[in-house]
Structures are given as structure tokens and as C-alpha cells.
Amino acid sequence: MSQATATPPPVSAPRRKAGTVSLQEARPVPELLPTDKGLPLFGRIFDYAKSPVDLMRHQWETYGPVAPFNAFTTNAVMLLGPDACEEAFRNKDKAFANEPAWGQIVGPFFNRGLMLMDFEEHHAHRRIMQEAFTRDRLLNYTSAMHPAIADGMAGWDSDAAFPTYPRLKQLTLDIAADIFMGGAADTSRAQMDKVNTAFIACVQAAAGIVRADVPMTRWGRAYRGRKVLEDFLRHYLPAKRATRTDDIFSVLCHIETDEGERFTDDDVVNHMIFLMMAAHDTSTITASTMLQYLGQHPEWQERCREEALAFGDAPTLEETESMTSLDLVMKEALRLRAPVPMLSRHTVKDTVVQGVRIPAETDVMICVQWSHLMEDYWTNPFVFDPDRFSSERREDKSHRYAWEPFGGGVHKCIGLYFAGMEVKSIMHRLLRNYRWTVDPGYVAPLDNHSLPFPKDGQPINLVRTGSNR
Numbered sequence: 001m002s003q004a005t006a007t008p009p010p011v012s013a014p015r016r017k018a019g020t021v022s023l024q025e026a027r028p029v030p031e032l033l034p035t036d037k038g039l040p041l042f043g044r045i046f047d048y049a050k051s052p053v054d055l056m057r058h059q060w061e062t063y064g065p066v067a068p069f070n071a072f073t074t075n076a077v078m079l080l081g082p083d084a085c086e087e088a089f090r091n092k093d094k095a096f097a098n099e100p101a102w103g104q105i106v107g108p109f110f111n112r113g114l115m116l117m118d119f120e121e122h123h124a125h126r127r128i129m130q131e132a133f134t135r136d137r138l139l140n141y142t143s144a145m146h147p148a149i150a151d152g153m154a155g156w157d158s159d160a161a162f163p164t165y166p167r168l169k170q171l172t173l174d175i176a177a178d179i180f181m182g183g184a185a186d187t188s189r190a191q192m193d194k195v196n197t198a199f200i201a202c203v204q205a206a207a208g209i210v211r212a213d214v215p216m217t218r219w220g221r222a223y224r225g226r227k228v229l230e231d232f233l234r235h236y237l238p239a240k241r242a243t244r245t246d247d248i249f250s251v252l253c254h255i256e257t258d259e260g261e262r263f264t265d266d267d268v269v270n271h272m273i274f275l276m277m278a279a280h281d282t283s284t285i286t287a288s289t290m291l292q293y294l295g296q297h298p299e300w301q302e303r304c305r306e307e308a309l310a311f312g313d314a315p316t317l318e319e320t321e322s323m324t325s326l327d328l329v330m331k332e333a334l335r336l337r338a339p340v341p342m343l344s345r346h347t348v349k350d351t352v353v354q355g356v357r358i359p360a361e362t363d364v365m366i367c368v369q370w371s372h373l374m375e376d377y378w379t380n381p382f383v384f385d386p387d388r389f390s391s392e393r394r395e396d397k398s399h400r401y402a403w404e405p406f407g408g409g410v411h412k413c414i415g416l417y418f419a420g421m422e423v424k425s426i427m428h429r430l431l432r433n434y435r436w437t438v439d440p441g442y443v444a445p446l447d448n449h450s451l452p453f454p455k456d457g458q459p460i461n462l463v464r465t466g467s468n469r
């Protein structure tokens with residue numbers, strides 16, 4: 001165990017059972033202090049970008065589990081602590097909607113992706129999509145994953161300042177081309193690069209300040225990017241419909257529920273674009289966080305390497321699942337740096353959370369990252385200590401929602417097992433063929449404008465020890 005960042009002062013959690021306070025009895029959202037109004041137009045959005053954790057701590061200590069928050073011109077609220085998050089995830093009275101919330105953030109570029117659907121429609125689409133993530137499908141994705149990883153890593157050589165983040169980002173994009181698209185057979189490298197650029201433009205739109213189709217802006221690029229992606233996918237659709245292959249694109253074209261429900265062509269295109277986005281940055285962030293901590297904790301790197309060496313080059317799904325130390329490290333990485341630190345909702349009716357009345361038409365931020373760092377639930381929460389998840393300690397059991405990197409309720413990440421398999425397969429190959437070190441004092445300078453990534457690319461000292469083939 002070692003100190004990763006300064007430990008903040010302890011906080012206490014006023015707990016309240018869900019559903020015990022009626023709308024009439026509930027308190028209003030606490031009044032925003034004048035000092036917390038932030039900048040005209042932007043509110044406290046830059047405070048969030050500077051340090052989400054500092055902002056969340058301030059909100060929790062000043063206002064408690066339901067905290068007012070000025071973001072752009074809206075009066076939003078932040079939900080802090082696992083009790084408040086749980087109430088929003090459970091969404092008992094169907095007050096919290098995703099589309100009007102995430103739609104404002106990820107814009108029209110991930111339009112009609114599963115996460116942007118609500119209630120009955122969401123339920124219907126999720127039932128179909130579930131068929132793409134069954135255990136049998138995962139087995140197929142796992143065997144296709146290893147050659148894609150080996151190809152992507154083939155050029156990774158010893159480098160005293162190996163830029164982890166951009167390299168992992170490229171790797172996960174390459175993997176997506178194989179696992180999601182099925183290698184996109186008749187597409188040249190140049191065309192594939194164009195698709196990757198289009199895709200990145202869509203992902204980066206979340207951080208755009210100008211939120212309209214204006215040339216030279218993030219949103220302008222994303223509008224053009226979405227068009228490129230749609231054209232690309234529509235070009236391949238007839239072929240994917242005609243034959244069955246093991247990639248997700250083909251799977252989405254053919255899956256159906258027991259009742260015979262299937263996706264239309266538009267659904268397939270929309271879900272594909274969203275799925276690639278959902279899978280890409282989140283897995284990249286997780287793998288790069290793991291690389292950082294394993295580089296700073298050689299004893300854990302060695303422990304994980306021993307497990308990796310116990311299996312062959314291409315472990316099966318069961319084998320990746322049995323890599324216990326790697327699993328603990330992944331959980332700890334997701335705790336310390338949740339790839340999606342804050343989830344977005346919009347209330348479609350008045351509702352009550354932790355005894356506080358949240359009016360209809362309020363933007364709500366579910367601050368999962370804060371739950372991961374509260375002293376009420378974790379010992380020395382800012383310290384890297386994967387054993388806290390071991391069967392002897394199970395600190396994550398301190399509250400059902402103390403650890404919630406994949407969210408909860410009906411929108412809980414549908415790709416969580418896929419993510420575990422992908423990230424562990426990448427780490428497995430790295431551990432077998434490389435050693436690496438990271439300065440123990442290194443703290444990743446995070447860009448928090450959209451999902452948190454290291455601005456400096458997170459350089460590590462990488463040494464190649466195996467053939468990686």
C-alpha cells in the first residue's frame with residue numbers, strides 16, 4: 001500500500017432510508033451559497049474540470065447528499081453518497097430519465113444509443129441487446145480478441161517514456177475494428193483511419209463549448225463524424241445481414257428475442273455507434289490506470305505476472321476470470337479513477353431523494369466517483385490497496401452502491417463482463433511480454449472535460465522482455 005494523493009478530512013454520511021419521506025414532507029434542495037454560483041454562463045463547470053473530486057467533496061460537506069450545482073445556465077443537483085445514488089438508480093417512481101440528460105452531454109452524435117433510451121422503449125431494446133452479451137457470445141469475442149491484441153501491440157518496443165494512453169487508445173480502436181466490425185473486410189487502412197477520426201470526433205463532442213453545428217468546433221467535427229460513421233456502417237449492413245459472423249455488428253443484425261423481436265437497420269447503426277463509444281474510452285482509461293498503479297507497485301505487478309504466466313498466450317474466458325490478482329487491481333483502478341465519474345439524469349416529475357424534494361425538469365448528476373472515496377465505506381480511500389476487494393475484506397460490501405463504476409439499476413453497463421475480458425486480455429499480454437515502472441510520486445494530470453484521461457499521455461518506462469508474438 002502507498003499514498004497516492006493527499007487524504008482529505010473525514011466526512012460523515014447522514015443516511016436515510018429510501019421512500020420514507022413523501023413529496024409533501026420533503027425539504028427543498030438546499031439554497032446555493034453565493035460563493036458557489038461560479039462564472040456567468042458556465043457556472044461551476046470549470047471547477048469540475050479542475051478537480052471533480054475536490055468539487056464533490058465540497059458539495060458533500062457543504063450541502064449533504066443532494067447538493068445544488070450551477071452548470072452552464074441550469075440549476076442542477078448533485079447526488080452524493082451511495083444512498084442518494086441508489087435511489088436514483090432504483091428509480092422507483094420513474095422520475096429519472098436518461099435521454100434528456102445524456103442527450104445534452106453527448107449531443108446528437110450518440111442519438112438512440114441504448115443509454116439514451118428510456119422506460120418501455122429502453123426495456124424493449126435492452127432485451128434484444130442482451131442477446132449480444134450472453135456467455136456464448138463472450139466466448140467467441142474472447143477468442144477473436146487475442147489476435148487483435150497481438151497485432152495491435154506488435155510494434156510496442158522498449159521506451160523510457162512510452163505514451164501509455166494514446167497507445168492504448170489506438171489499441172482499443174484496432175480491437176474494436178475486429179470485434180465490433182469484424183475487420184471491415186474490403187476497407188483500406190486509410191478508410192479505416194478516416195472512420196477512427198470520425199469516431200474520435202464524436203467522442204470528443206462531449207467537451208464542446210459551442211453546442212451547434214459550427215465549422216472548426218468540436219460539435220462541427222462531430223456532426224461530420226457521425227455522417228461518416230453512418231455511411232460506413234450502412235455500406236456494410238447488407239453484407240452483415242446476409243451472413244452470420246462472430247463480430248458484434250453481425251450479431252446485432254441477427255439477434256432476436258424468444259418473442260421474435262429484432263433490430264431494424266436504423267437500430268443496428270445507432271446501437272453500433274453508441275456501443276463503440278461506450279466500450280472504447282472506458283476500457284482505455286481502465287487499462288491505463290492499471291498500468292500506472294502496477295508500474296508504481298512492482299509487488300502487485302509481479303503477483304499479476306505470475307498469474308499471467310500460468311496460462312498460455314490466449315487464455316479462455318474462464319482463465320481470464322480466474323486471474324484473481326488482476327481482478328483485484330482492475331476493481332481498485334475502477335474505484336480510484338472511475339471512467340465515468342458522474343452519470344447524468346433529468347427528472348420528468350417531482351421526486352424525493354434522501355428526504356429532499358427534487359422538482360421536475362431538474363438536471364441531476366449521480367456522483368459515483370465520490371462514493372468510491374468516502375471514508376465511511378473505505379479504509380484510507382485515497383490509497384492503492386487492491387486487497388480491500390479480497391474475500392477476507394470485501395470493503396465494497398460496506399454498501400451495495402459503495403462501488404458503482406458500472407452504474408446500477410436498469411441502465412447498468414451491459415458490457416461489464418466484456419470490459420473485464422478485454423482489459424484483462426490486454427493486461428495479460430503486457431504482463432507476459434513487458435515490465436514497466438512508473439515514478440511512485442507520479443500523479444496523472446487528468447483532463448476532466450469529458451471522461452478523465454491523462455493529459456500527458458501517461459509516460460511509463462516500458463521494457464520489452466518477450467517476443468509478443
Ligand code: HEM
Nearest residue numbers: 114115278279282283339340405406407411413414415419
Ligand atoms: C471499464 C469499462 C466500462 C465502464 C467503466 C462502463 C461504465 C458504464 C456506466 C457507468 C454505464 C451506466 C450509464 C448510466 O447509467 O447512465 C454504462 C452503460 C452502458 N455501457 Fe458501459 N462501461 C464500460 C465498458 C463497456 C463496454 C465494453 C461496452 C460494450 C461492449 C459497454 C456498453 C454499455 C452500454 C450499451 C450501456 C448502456 C446500458 C443501458 O442504458 O441499458 N460498456 N457503462
